[in-house]
Amino acid sequence: MNEGLVVCVRSIISFFSLLIFTRILGKEQLSQLTFFDYILGITIGSIAATLSTDLSSRSWPHWIGLLVWAALGFLLEYITLKWRYIAKYLEDEPTIVIMNGKIMEKTLKKMRFRVSDITELLRNKDIFDLNEVDFAIIEPNGRLSVLKKPEFQNLTPKDMNIQKKQTGISSELIYDGILIEENLKQLGKDKTWLLNELKKQGISNISDVFIATLDPSGSLYIDLYHDHMTKITDIGDYKGPY
Amino acid sequence: MRKFLVITIPIITLILFIFVMESDIFLKRSLGKNDSISESINAVINDIQMDDWDKAVQDTNHLSEVWKKIVRMVQFSSERDEINAFSINLARLRGSILAKDKAGAFTELYEAYEHWEDLGK
Numbered sequence: 001m002n003e004g005l006v007v008c009v010r011s012i013i014s015f016f017s018l019l020i021f022t023r024i025l026g027k028e029q030l031s032q033l034t035f036f037d038y039i040l041g042i043t044i045g046s047i048a049a050t051l052s053t054d055l056s057s058r059s060w061p062h063w064i065g066l067l068v069w070a071a072l073g074f075l076l077e078y079i080t081l082k083w084r085y086i087a088k089y090l091e092d093e094p095t096i097v098i099m100n101g102k103i104m105e106k107t108l109k110k111m112r113f114r115v116s117d118i119t120e121l122l123r124n125k126d127i128f129d130l131n132e133v134d135f136a137i138i139e140p141n142g143r144l145s146v147l148k149k150p151e152f153q154n155l156t157p158k159d160m161n162i163q164k165k166q167t168g169i170s171s172e173l174i175y176d177g178i179l180i181e182e183n184l185k186q187l188g189k190d191k192t193w194l195l196n197e198l199k200k201q202g203i204s205n206i207s208d209v210f211i212a213t214l215d216p217s218g219s220l221y222i223d224l225y226h227d228h229m230t231k232i233t234d235i236g237d238y239k240g241p242y
Numbered sequence: 243m244r245k246f247l248v249i250t251i252p253i254i255t256l257i258l259f260i261f262v263m264e265s266d267i268f269l270k271r272s273l274g275k276n277d278s279i280s281e282s283i284n285a286v287i288n289d290i291q292m293d294d295w296d297k298a299v300q301d302t303n304h305l306s307e308v309w310k311k312i313v314r315m316v317q318f319s320s321e322r323d324e325i326n327a328f329s330i331n332l333a334r335l336r337g338s339i340l341a342k343d344k345a346g347a348f349t350e351l352y353e354a355y356e357h358w359e360d361l362g363k
Binding site for chain 2: 002003005006009010013016017020023055056057058059060063
């Protein structure tokens, strides 16, 4: 028995099975990791690791374990998506811990949260004074959502009655020295327009451009391969091996 | 194209993985001539029953060769413990045959057969 080869084959099976199953489970794994999702991830990972290296048993039962855990995770996700009532039961719901600036002690006790935990979460949100907080909510994933009192909220262009230009997602017109005509067409521009814009900035050749993007407001960003930087800031402290 | 990448490739990959993990169902069966483990074990049992120790040595060597050939194929779908146990049975069987110990040889052969049956289950 060639153990190295067997581990190699089982690792390939484990790696790609895990990849396929987690893709089926969706992005929720990363963005809204609840405590249960966290444990689910650890368990599935642990089964995959055993499938890969525990040669004392066959790969099949471990793979079935992996499949069942992933299937149950998917089923739970599906149920919580379809039935709000069960979702509340299974995944919990947001809990208000500060209401109208007052800390809800009983709720904190019920959730086994200390006030120091709340102040820590607030500090993570750059809030160092409890006076600034109007509402604070613990989300099912353990994160704290905060609504500041109106006098402490950031000033927005709307508050100042300032009209701002519409922004949007930039499209790449040149990528790695190659013109992307499809995006150019989508924005209602042509190659001549782009060449003229490049000429205005002293660029004669498209292949000199590393990336060029255009946003819906008409702002063009151009970066060349050669940036002609004479002085580059070094943020390191000690000279390293590189 | 997107359907092919998102659905077909993962399904084919999973089917291939299941095939590799369950391949012992096909690979434990004899694929060519004289490469059946159970037949080879029976041949050694017959030799020992007939007290033909020279033939038993020859058939044990043949059994070892068949085992080496098959283990290369079933190693991906089987458990290491059963594979190791079968190999140990073969080593002990050689010793029993050398000592012309009928009881010992039978014990090893029947145990080896049991391990062969359990391999991949």
